[in-house]
Amino acid sequence: MANAEIDPMMPRPWVVRRISKETPDTFTLALEPSDGGPSGRGGFQPGQFSMLWVFGVGELPISISGDPAEEGSLTYTVRSVGPATQALVSHGAGQSVGVRGPFGTGWPVAGAEGKDVVVVAGGIGLAPLRPVIYHVLRHRDRFGRLVILYGARSPRDMIYRKELAAWARHKDTQVLSTVDYGGVAWRGRVGVVTSLFKYLRLQPARTTAMLCGPEIMMRLVARELAARGLAAGDVYLSMERNMKCAVGSCGHCQWGPHFICKDGPVFSYAHIAAMLDRYEL
Amino acid sequence: MAERLQARLAPEEIDKLIRGLARRGYQVLGPTVRDGAIVYDEVAGAQDLPRGWTDEQEAGRYRLKPGTDGALFGCSVGPESWKKYLHPAQVKLFEADRQDGLFRILGGPAPPARPYAFLGVRACELAAIAVQDRVLLQDKYRDPVYGSRRDPAFLVAVQCTQAAATCFCASMGTGPQVRGAADLTLTEIVNAEGHWFLAEADGDRGQEVLAELDRRPATDEELRLARTAVESAAAQQVRRMDTAGIRDLLYQNFEHPRWDEVAARCLTCANCTMVCPTCFCTTVEDDSGVTGDRAERWRRWDSCFTMAFSYIHGGSVRTSSKARYRQWLTHKLASWIDQFGSSGCVGCGRCIAWCPAGIDLTEEVHAIRGAVNHGNTDA
Numbered sequence: 001m002a003n004a005e006i007d008p009m010m011p012r013p014w015v016v017r018r019i020s021k022e023t024p025d026t027f028t029l030a031l032e033p034s035d036g037g038p039s040g041r042g043g044f045q046p047g048q049f050s051m052l053w054v055f056g057v058g059e060l061p062i063s064i065s066g067d068p069a070e071e072g073s074l075t076y077t078v079r080s081v082g083p084a085t086q087a088l089v090s091h092g093a094g095q096s097v098g099v100r101g102p103f104g105t106g107w108p109v110a111g112a113e114g115k116d117v118v119v120v121a122g123g124i125g126l127a128p129l130r131p132v133i134y135h136v137l138r139h140r141d142r143f144g145r146l147v148i149l150y151g152a153r154s155p156r157d158m159i160y161r162k163e164l165a166a167w168a169r170h171k172d173t174q175v176l177s178t179v180d181y182g183g184v185a186w187r188g189r190v191g192v193v194t195s196l197f198k199y200l201r202l203q204p205a206r207t208t209a210m211l212c213g214p215e216i217m218m219r220l221v222a223r224e225l226a227a228r229g230l231a232a233g234d235v236y237l238s239m240e241r242n243m244k245c246a247v248g249s250c251g252h253c254q255w256g257p258h259f260i261c262k263d264g265p266v267f268s269y270a271h272i273a274a275m276l277d278r279y280e281l
Numbered sequence: 282m283a284e285r286l287q288a289r290l291a292p293e294e295i296d297k298l299i300r301g302l303a304r305r306g307y308q309v310l311g312p313t314v315r316d317g318a319i320v321y322d323e324v325a326g327a328q329d330l331p332r333g334w335t336d337e338q339e340a341g342r343y344r345l346k347p348g349t350d351g352a353l354f355g356c357s358v359g360p361e362s363w364k365k366y367l368h369p370a371q372v373k374l375f376e377a378d379r380q381d382g383l384f385r386i387l388g389g390p391a392p393p394a395r396p397y398a399f400l401g402v403r404a405c406e407l408a409a410i411a412v413q414d415r416v417l418l419q420d421k422y423r424d425p426v427y428g429s430r431r432d433p434a435f436l437v438a439v440q441c442t443q444a445a446a447t448c449f450c451a452s453m454g455t456g457p458q459v460r461g462a463a464d465l466t467l468t469e470i471v472n473a474e475g476h477w478f479l480a481e482a483d484g485d486r487g488q489e490v491l492a493e494l495d496r497r498p499a500t501d502e503e504l505r506l507a508r509t510a511v512e513s514a515a516a517q518q519v520r521r522m523d524t525a526g527i528r529d530l531l532y533q534n535f536e537h538p539r540w541d542e543v544a545a546r547c548l549t550c551a552n553c554t555m556v557c558p559t560c561f562c563t564t565v566e567d568d569s570g571v572t573g574d575r576a577e578r579w580r581r582w583d584s585c586f587t588m589a590f591s592y593i594h595g596g597s598v599r600t601s602s603k604a605r606y607r608q609w610l611t612h613k614l615a616s617w618i619d620q621f622g623s624s625g626c627v628g629c630g631r632c633i634a635w636c637p638a639g640i641d642l643t644e645e646v647h648a649i650r651g652a653v654n655h656g657n658t659d660a
Contacts, residue, residue, distance in 0.1 A: 007389055008422045009374050009580070015383070034383070055377065055384045056569030056576035081594045095382035242593050244565050247422040250583070251562030252590060254612060257619035262421055278535055280604035 008247045011053040011098025014074065016091045022159040026079045026124060027089040028065065031097055032072060044068060045106030046131030047238060047266045051246045052076065053098030054091075058084035061243040061261070063128035064102060068135055074099065077127035077159060103246040105266045107132050108236060112208035116144035118200075120221050122151045122193055122213020126159055128238050128265075129212050137170055144207075146170070147200060150177040151193030151217070155186050174200075193217060194224045204229030210266075212238040219276045222269050235269035256281055286488050288496035289503055290478040295353060295467075296327035298437070301493050302398040307435055310366060311400035312356060317345055319359030321366070324400060331356050338445040338630065341639030350471040354401055357445035358629050362558030363406055366397055367430045368413060374426075374565065374578045384576075390426050396433035402463060403441055404456030405448075405629040409558035410436075411461050415621045416561050426580070435486065438463035442470070442510035444517040447630030449643055452521035455627045457514040465490060468507040479507040522628065522643045523650065524614075530650060531615040535607070539648045544603035546638045551584035553632035553640075554609065559625050562590070585609050610642060 014031040021027055044064050053059040066075025080086045091097060109132060117136055119129050136143045148167060152158040158177065168175035176196045178189040189196070193213070202225075209225050211218045218237045225235050239260050244250040246261045253260040256275050258267070275281055302309045303325070311324040314331045324330060335348035335355040348355045376387045402410070410431075417427040441448075441457040450456030459466050464487035468479040479499055482488045499507075554560040564583035569576045583590060586605050591598035599605050617625035626642070633641045 007425050010386065010389055013384055013386070053578075055379050056567055056573065058567055059565065059578075092382070096379075096384050098377075098384070240593055241598065242591055244563065244583075248420055249417060249422065249424055249561065250564065251585065252564070252583070254585075254608070254616070257616040259620070280599050280601060281535070281608075 008100065009245065011051070011059075011100050013096040014099045015096050016093050017073070018093060019089070019091060022077060023079075023157055025081070026077060026157075026159055028075060028077045029088070029091065029097070030066065030073055030075045031099065032074075034096060043071070044074070044102040044131075046109055046135055047106035047128055048102035048104050049128070049246075049265065050074065050076070050099050050101035050103065051243075052078075052088060053100070054084055054087045055096070055098070057087040059098070059100075059244075060084050060088065061103075061246060062088075063238070063265075065127035065130045066134075067138075068131045069138055077124060077130075079124050101246060103261055105264055107210050107238075107266055108208060109135050113142045114144065114206075116147065116203055116207040118147045118149070118202070118207055118209040118225075120149045120193060120209060120211045120213070122217040123153065123157060124159060125211075125213035125217075125238070126150055129210060130160065130163075132210060133167060137167070137173075140170070140172075144172070144203075146173045148173070148175045149193055149196045149200075150175070151179070151196075151213070152177070153180045155179055155182060155188070176200075192220075194220050197224055197228065202228050202230070204231070204234075207234060209235045210238075211236065215240070215276070222273070222276070226269075232270035232273055233268055236266050237269060237272065238265045239267060239272070240265065286480075286482045286491055287499045287504065288480050288491060288494075289499045290467075290480050290494055290496050292353065292476050292478065293327075294494045294496070295330070295478065297494055298465075298490065299324055299326050299400065301490055302400075302435060302437075305490070306395055307398035308393065308395040309398045309400055312354070312359070314345065318343065319345070319356045319361075321359075321361050321363065321399075327353065330354070330401075335443075336445060338447040338634045339639075340447070340633050340641045341636055343634045351476065352469055352471050354439045354467075354469050355443070357441065357443070357448065358403055358406065358631060360556050360631065360635055362556070362629075362631070363399055363402065363410060364413060364558055364561075366393075366399070367410065367434070368417065368424075368427050368561060369430075371579055371581045372426050374580050376575070376577050378575050380574065390429075392429035396435070397430060398435040398437065400437045401439045402436050403439060403629075404459045404461070405450045405453075405627040406558055407436070407438055407459060407461030407463060408450075408453075408455035408627040409629065412559045412621070412623060412625060412627065413561060415623065416559075420621070435490075436463040436465075438466040440466065440468040440507070440511045441514040442468065444514045445630060445634070446519055447633045448514075448518050448628065449520040449522050449630060450628035451515040451518050453524065453624065453626060453628035458511050463487070468510060470503075470506055470510060472506070477503075479503060520630065520633075520641070520643050522626070522646060524624065527624075527646065528615040528618045530646075531611045534649050535611075537649050539645065540603045540607050542648075543606055543640060543645055544601065546640055547602050547606045548638055549586040549602045549605055550637060551586040552635045552637065554584040554586060555582065556631040556635045557613075558629060558631070559613075559627065560584070564590075585612070610645060613642075614646065
């Protein structure tokens with residue numbers, strides 16, 4: 001049981017150190033603890049999220065997208081889609097943001113050691129998977145091949161484009177991307193992310209797959225991986241639902257018997273495959 | 282723990298009990314009559330209790346009416362439950378101010394000025410408090426708002442000796458016999474020989490309070506009378522919930538024509554979740570002053586019956602009334618077992634009485650079970 005003095009609903013003020021533009025509506029914020037504040041030094045597992053509070057506007061569950069080895073800093077990639085995200089990405093360096101967390105389950109990075117890692121991301125779904133990519137590249141000898149499959153709506157909606165190109169230059173690392181519509185200047189692939197599987201040499205018995213993106217995308221990718229011989233227990237998905245508290249007491253993120261905030265957001269496909277097919281669950 | 286104390290009290294002692302608890306620093310809260318309903322509020326003495334009132338409840342119906350016996354606790358549960366105090370409908374989580382883009386938190390939620398003493402907690406309500414204890418105190422995180430109210434609370438239970446037509450605690454295993462841990466348990470008896478209370482206390486805290494009252498040891502006959510009165514409340518219950526295999530029943534009937542049928546009646550008004558003594562869902566709201574340098578964050582009760590409840594970017598997950606009713610019922614009776622080890626329903630019947638459409642969850646479960654449905658009673 002948690003200490004009674006610790007209020008899990010109380011944000012701690014951190015300050016924006018740097019904010020950078022990924023796409024026309026998506027920004028990456030690097031936060032650091034406020035001076036002298038009891039803010040701690042960060043520390044998180046890849047796949048976990050924080051609740052970010054914007055003064056007087058609202059609070060949002062945002063996955064941590066930075067390097068888990070980096071101390072004293074927390075990085076988030078945010079797409080501006082509503083009043084609170086709009087306010088969040090409008091922060092300037094030196095302004096404060098409230099942070100609660102980190103919360104939730106992480107990707108099975110320890111369990112994936114010795115195996116190939118296949119990362120499949122759609123749109124901003126690459127953000128919660130970036131810490132896994134950093135971790136694998138930092139401990140390259142502990143893992144087999146790293147395969148990154150990335151789908152975005154259009155080239156201008158792709159995040160981390162420079163990094164994707166840089167990751168592809170690492171040994172035993174394959175990066176494939178595709179877009180729904182490319183425009184005249186696009187020389188890459190066009191199609192949904194599942195269309196990339198034909199370029200892969202999967203070794204199903206020694207592969208862990210990690211998926212994050214729109215639910216429909218994850219459902220189809222998980223099916224595709226199952227059809228290619230991956231066991232459901234080797235496929236992991238990061239789920240999303242409305243969240244207000246992140247500590248399992250506001251009720252919003254319930255999905256069947258699960259609270260996505262504390263039982264997830266990362267789930268094994270073996271545990272949720274049947275639930276993914278239930279409309280309005 | 283001391284040996285159980287069982288004493289007979291004259292009805293005048295209830296007034297002294299209230300004053301004794303207040304003298305010990307408690308804010309004494311109990312049933313009062315307001316706007317034609319039983320409402321929990323501060324009671325200064327026995328004169329504030331609903332003496333001589335009883336109630337009549339049915340699906341979609343609740344009426345107070347004069348009783349015949351002058352009992353102090355002759356009413357069953359009303360629209361409110363003790364979660365009103367333990368898990369308040371609105372609570373300020375914190376205030377903050379901001380200068381030059383930097384904010385600081387000025388303070389968290391304040392505990393109540395005085396600890397609460399609840400007078401008249403029914404068996405189903407004790408069970409409901411235990412359910413909320415499990416959710417809000419004994420899970421991965423502890424809710425400090427609930428904890429600061431719950432931990433010091435003094436509970437005076439009152440046994441039910443009559444059941445409303447909406448009650449089904451006997452079938453849920455939560456009553457009418459008080460099973461939870463109350464500091465003091467009262468049974469009110471009005472019969473040909475007079476009006477008296479059996480008071481029982483197991484722990485030191487309850488026994489200390491009881492020791493200040495004029496009392497005499499209860500006789501075996503009085504204990505028997507009290508027990509029989511509670512048993513009659515069980516026998517009176519016309520509704521029941523068949524809980525056998527209910528978790529799998531609801532999981533396996535995610536698609537069932539009854540969900541469409543109930544959705545045609547359900548107004549998604551959220552009344553059932555507001556009156557439910559275990560429903561715990563909340564949302565948060567930010568208030569900012571006009572100057573923009575001060576903000577407050579409030580937590581408020583929320584309901585899975587609203588569209589906003591399941592909203593994520595792109596739309597709500599549960600848009601149909603069918604999906605929202607199904608979520609509520611399946612959570613209450615099935616997934617709650619997976620989440621917290623017990624049913625979320627204690628059989629108090631509030632959601633039946635306070636549903637404007639008179640939807641009865643015992644009837645809905647009965648229909649999903651595929652049993653022939655002859656209305657409200659399936660006993």
